[in-house]
Amino acid sequence: MSITVTNPEGRNVEFKDQRGPTCGLYALSFVLEYLYDIKIPATADGDKTSESLRNKFKKDGKTVIGELYDATSSMATYIEKLAPSKIKCQSVACDVTSIIETLNGGGLCMVPFCVDASGKPDHSGIHAHWCVLLNVWEVDGTAVACHWGKDHVFNLSQLEESNKAIKDVEEQYWGKIPAASYSFSIPIEGLNYVQCKTNTDTSCKCEYPLPFPIKSGSIKSIPAKPLSQTLAGKMLVFRNNGSCDENAVSQ
Incomplete structure (x- = not known):
């Protein structure tokens, strides 16, 4: 699933649905093409010769x-x-004022938040996710938010609260689904990685309509992360009209 967004210069830019826990890279790929006409796919999608953000971020330890x-x-x-x-x-403080100023100035905001099952912000503190904010309507305090290959309308005050609620995460284990199972895995969640319960138990941590056979030897560990320090209260803003706002407070 994906949507196509036309930028102010008339270029059509596709916002694709993520595969695995790659929402931030898909958001970034969209921003780079929308604002700067820089085309770097989020993932190589099986083409090992293709440059991708995921390959570069992995190579650089990010x-x-x-x-x-x-x-x-x-x-x-x-x-x-x-x-x-x-x-x-x-990197600036995530608040409604900064969001409105950035969007009205022709920029974009990449905002981390806690996402619920319907794709909206909640205050659970878990399920950290990324969206890209586009057009803003100041009258009712909302903006268009793109993620999961769709466009949504978010209340900015609720989004700010959701961002600030992000909690730290414990160590996670993710395993890869064998290529033979893609035929039924992609329509369900668009994943090529699923979260496992432990580094030895290859059953899925979450409940899915169908079982996912984890590829032997593919489980990788993502260390515990202090997201309350690295994501909560922060967002990434992008501008194409010169330097960033000198009055913004870096995070």
């Missing part, structure tokens, strides 16, 4: 299997270095 658990200034600097002459990225 991710294990595609997760993006960092919205700090160090991540903003790393992203800018992908194309220093074009990309303007900054």
Whole structure:
């Protein structure tokens, strides 16, 4: 599933649904193409010769299997270095005022939040996820949010609260689904990785309509992360009209 968004310059940009825990990289891939016409796919989708954000982030030690658990200034600097002459990225406090100022100025916001089963923000503190904010309607305090290959309308105050509620995560284990099972796994969740209960128990941690045979030797560990420090209260903003807001407070 995917949607196509037309940017102010008239270019059509596709926002694809993620595969596995790669929501941040899919969000970033969309932002880079939408604002800067930089086309780097989030994942190689089986083409090992193709450059992708996931391959680069793995090579540089920024991710294990595609997760993006960092919205700090160090991540903003790393992203800018992908194309220093074009990309303007900054880590700022996630609040309604900053979101509105960024969107009204022609920029985009990548916001981490706690997502519920319907794709909306909640305050559970778990299920950290990324969205890209586009158009804003100040009158009712909402904005268009893209994620999961769809567009949603989020209340910005609720999104800010959801962002601030993000909690730390314990060590996680993810296993890869064999290629032969893709025929039934993709329509369910679009995954090529599923979360396992432990590093030895290959049963899925979450409940799915069909069993997922985990590929032998594929389970990888994602270390525990202090998301309350690296994601909560923060977002990544992107601008294409010169330098970032000098009045914004870096996180």
